[in-house]
Amino acid sequence: MSDVRLPPVSGRVQSLHARMTLEEKLGQLVGYWVDQGDELVAPMAGEMATSTKYEEAAAHGIGHLTRVYGTRPVDPVERAAWLWAEQRRLREQTRLGIPAIVHEECLTGLAAWKAATFPTPLAWGASFDPALVEEMGRLIGGSMRQLGIHQGLAPVLDVIRDPRWGRVDECIAEDPYVVGTIGTAYVRGLQDAGIHATLKHFVGYSASQAGRNHAPVHAGPRELADVLLPPFEMAVRDGGVRSVMNSYADVDGIPVAASADLLTDLLREKWGFDGVVVSDYFSVAFLHTMHRVAEDLGEAAALALAAGIDVELPTGDAFAAPLAAAVRDGRVDEALIDRAVLRVLTEKEELGLFDETFAEPPTEIDLDTPAHRDLARRLASESIMLLSNDGILPLDPERLRRVAVIGPNADSAEALMGCYSFVNHVLAHHPDVPLGLELPSLVDALRLELPEAALVVVPGCDVSGDDVSGIPDAVAAARDADVALVVVGDRAGLFGRGTVGEGNDVEDLELPGVQRRLVEEVVASGVPTIVVVLSGRPYAIGWALDGPSALVQAFFPGEEGGDAIAGILTGRTSPSGRLPVSLPRSAGAQPYSYLHPVLGGPSEITSADSTPALPFGFGLTYTTFRHSGVTAPAESSTDADLTIVVDVANTGTRAGVDVVQLYARDVYASVTRPVAQLVGYARVALEPGERTVVGFVVPSARLAFADRRGVRVVEPGDIEFWVGGSCEDRETTTTTRLTGPVHEVTAADGRTVAVAVATAARS
Template identity: 75%
Template sequence: MSAGETHSTRVADLVERMSLDEKLAQLVGYWVDQGDEIVAPMAGEMASGTSYEDATVHGIGHLTRVYGTRPVDPVERAAWLWGEQRRLRAQTRLGIPALVHEECLTGLAAWKAATFPTPLAWGAAFDPELVEETGRLIGESMRQLGIHQGLAPVLDVIRDPRWGRVDECISEDPYVVGTIGTAYVRGLQDAGVHATLKHFVGYSASQGGRNHAPVQAGSREIQDVLLPPFEMAVRDGGVRSVMNSYSAIDGVPVAASPEYLTRVLREDWGFDGVVVSDYFSVAFLHTMHRVAADLGEAAVLALGAGIDVELPSADAFAGPLAEAVRTGRVDVGLVDAAVRRVLTQKEELGLLDETFDAPPTQIDLDTPAHRDAARRLAEESVVLLTNSGVLPLDVARTHRVAVIGPNADAAAALMGCYSFANHVLAHHPGVPYGFEIPAVLDALRDELPDASLTFERGVDVEGDDASGIEAAVASARNADVAIVVVGDRAGLFGRGTVGEGNDVDDLELPGLQRRLVEAVVATGTPVVTVVISGRPYALGWAVDEVSAPAALVQAFFPGEEGGSAIAGILSGRVTPSGRLPVSLPRSVGAQPYSYLHTLLAGPTEITSADPTPPLAFGHGLTYTSFERTGLSADAEVVAGGTFAASVRVRNTGTRTATDVVQLYAHDTYASVNRPVAQLMGYARVTLAPGEEVAVRFDVPTSRLAFTGQDGRRIVEPGDIELWVGPSCADRETETSLRIGGPVHALRAEDDRLVAVGVSAVVAG
């Protein structure tokens, strides 16, 4: 048992009574509905082939994606599940029910369930409170259906936009990832569903932005950038489950790494929940990483490293692990420790006492409350990148609107890779979504009822068919304004342009979409380009070149209310407040890039290559103007202490709007290279025209901690530059402070990361 772990007498008694087969049954899942539809990587190759009846004769740990593998009616499926849980209670010797897990990254991934904005949109909203509310609503739906664990949030820090899973991530800034991801954890767990952090750790730092590729990150990057969001969610969020990364870091697969799964996660951070394997990752130790000669050796490595449960099914933790225990290759004590954690989790969730008497007979998975939260999150997440004055549209004078582009009439374009629609229903053509999701074109018709709208697709998202461009150009010439809607189509493993397994070596808009935009711009008609995507694209040509449209709008898969949110921002009904949670890339050749780069990683006089993004992290326009003045801070603070910084923010425009106030810092000289800019804190502030407030940030100096040359995370004394501006690149108001005293080593028991939460107070 790891330090800090406690288990009840009931759990201890159950483990004492269990046979080896009963123990191992609790450490595996079973994918009841897995068939011809492949909704996970290499699922067809790795299925164990064991019948459900045989797999559950001794009980079962998890039931895998009961609702999320194919379109099943929620009421009918709940009735089946309740009956199956009763069978497990009555017909297995110990009567332990199964834990049910589902995907829930953009809402519960089940038929008819609400689909929220993708996590990259959460980052663009910079609104942890709203994300927490969203998580709670998702959790309430899951709990109603008898689901106990959600495989979300993704806390991978974006390192390379070529990676297909960027739309599942929150930001390139670890503090934004940590604060917003932890908020989602709290919301989901407040509803009685255990959240699962993924993918621990390093998954997003793969070579070349390729899925499952090796990770060669140094220990400092791992400790200072990749680990902090997970630590925050463990320490501050109290998360109950963690999922391993598929990656190998410096040649060691995380699924076989006691360094990360035991020493860091359990011993350093005190995590006492359950570690579940990413799907098939235990078997991958044998089949892909080739560090295990067979499935038995893979099971020994994974269990010894700290994985408690093999998902989605029992490839290694059943027969092969049983053989390893019986032949002495693995200590049964490791099995017992994992079983205790699993049973403790089931006890925490109330499963050991649940009777499953009355399944729900009426279920609404897309209530007005769901749609309201989805709408607000979508509206807050849309980023106005550029605007020459064409937006908001002059509705009274805009009579002819040409709507153009492959994403204008496509509801699927509004949803991310892990939405049920794109993840599962893509294998079931003709099955309706089961909820309303108006495309941008439909939303614009509602938004602009007095205007005459024409539609031309122009080109497809992918492909080289240019035959529709001529008609699109003709439509634009006859319009007062042209709205060109382009971007991605989410999917998996080659189906789509972004999503799991859809990695790219080019950051241009897919297909002929750039050619379409430039052809429409050349007509001279004012053009608003809306990019709906799961990754940031190299849009420098659309920002400051001759071919640039009059306005550029970025929406990261905004979900079921995304069409309405976009239409509302274009009309002016909604004032944009989204900010870029990831830098807009200059080019594919400038990758990987992060705003957290050091001096020598940016533009210098000793290289001709300039990675500077066209638009920086934190950038976003609105329909008013804000003035940020008078930044002040404590003159000196002791290392390990907390300093206060205050700035005045005034709405100098004519519309009520929300500013995302961003406080940045730079450690001018340190014992190791430090970023030229680092976000210290942020706050959403809504102001009426002429209104002014003071925003005060109380910032622990541990926000400036880094891994020193001896491997310890420390706060060093020295001079710190502080500034507030509309992005990391703009120093609108500046000040400085000095950190004094001796070097402060962060200690797990007081200020390691549990103390890094920045508080923001707004006063008139």
């Protein structure tokens, strides 16, 4: 008698499941990559490519169709017609008539030809604006629904631990609260549009050894509990996410794809997740080929199923024929398959697939409407960070006659796009195919922004490589100009095709190639120089905080990024982005997080200093803000909410947006605690001279941590609170004493994932 507990399901699902053969069950647990070719759009895709023909794989039905729109540049209308016909075929020509779930990547917008491309997730973090990210998710989801897509493989909730890791641009922040609040907002937006979001990569992936992709993870249980897991818990419990994808990593020697502790005991039993767990691409097979914990693909399938993976993506390398053989020879309990199938059928029922007729495919599709572009522009503008400024910014267009626009990223649309944008993810393999949408470069935007100025455009060097022959021409152009804009940074790509992105990990954090030399020689010309960094990771550019007149950082701002940066430079828009990740001092100081205990910072007993060049939360504006009079209750119970109030004033001469940041520190605890922890934030727009009172309601569980038993608790004791311009800026401070017994935070607590809310009263 099997002891596998089956999930509760509707009568319709129960009846359908009762009729299924083993082959029909397994068909629902796999995807098929109809368009898969030799392009490197997933790790080891060529090596793992299935030889099974689609007609054979789908003969008994199929669970997922993999990246129907996102593998090659296909016309959306033509592809939709094919998809509708294929869904009708599955409905009419397979015995049970079950349509497939269609999934796509949607990390920077729908990854399809002609679809809008939004800022990369690291830019979402820089915006500190969950509401706008939720709005973006809703727009992206609407585009996906038009095309018959049901599931999006986003958001990425990995907390940044080491900027050397190539996938940093896919992440939101180094702070789990920012990751959780913004990531959950994206989940809500996508799912409000009827698309099931998929959390990636559960869990630990970003904490890989030395920042190397797929490297082992040595995180202890406390780092998992207090840093890496909270964003996922927020999205599950507060966001109601419907799908989760496992991490490729092994954590302390146990591959996540084979960990029932994580995928079942924690995710389902403790957090109450009742959706579907899908495998990251080929990760079930990796249990055999890479982790070497399974002797063959059948054993790999058994381990993954038992752990809690329900669907193998992108294809059925392990869950098809190898799993069927393992069931028939008694190595796998069929009840494990039943459990997964019931979850998949329930998901299809939720998505309305059982009642969909697929009668009329769309004949007109606009995936990049004015609404898409407006939101892309707003989010890009909010995400751009001003890191230094000697007063040169904002530029006065009427006083500029000649501008030297220098650098390899100045006139490149690709430089505005992240790794998982369709442009860099897919079109890089199809150089003869047009981009499919308007992607103005920064130079294009500057020509519109500065119509009276002559722009002299000189690349100076490439993004990578050691060719310095173009630098003298760049310096000469700068000397003849009123101001020089030097635009440097990254080119996103995959697996060695680029300087950042999946598989593009680095050993140092210097700007790629000879770009630093380009900047320094232009600065040495004596011409006022503004440096703009377009990148997917923070680089060790502390040296650029002094010589250049201004330093602007943009994390891949998307299709309207050129316009957004141009608007910041001229003051049409005031900068409001804040660093979602510390600006590193050096590669040798990594891994680093502002969430470090006392021993993680500088001290007199080591000559090595890990202090970042700029701290988490830092960002300048074109005005000044004062934070004062922060107040909190003198005492509060360990199981109560705290209301903390601060006065915020615009003390400058221009309108601006302040990102009000509330930090806390547990002065003494039973285990070491961070010297600073963000517990609330809010974007507040103020006119010159205007002030407001911002009130934060902070659940006590925001202060919880894993104690020596591994139980998340809130302990009595003193808590310091402060508000300032970054985690290091204690502009106004107060203290609260938590009283009462140690409060154990449980799944039923309700305050585990509550979001701190800011309310403003103006005067």
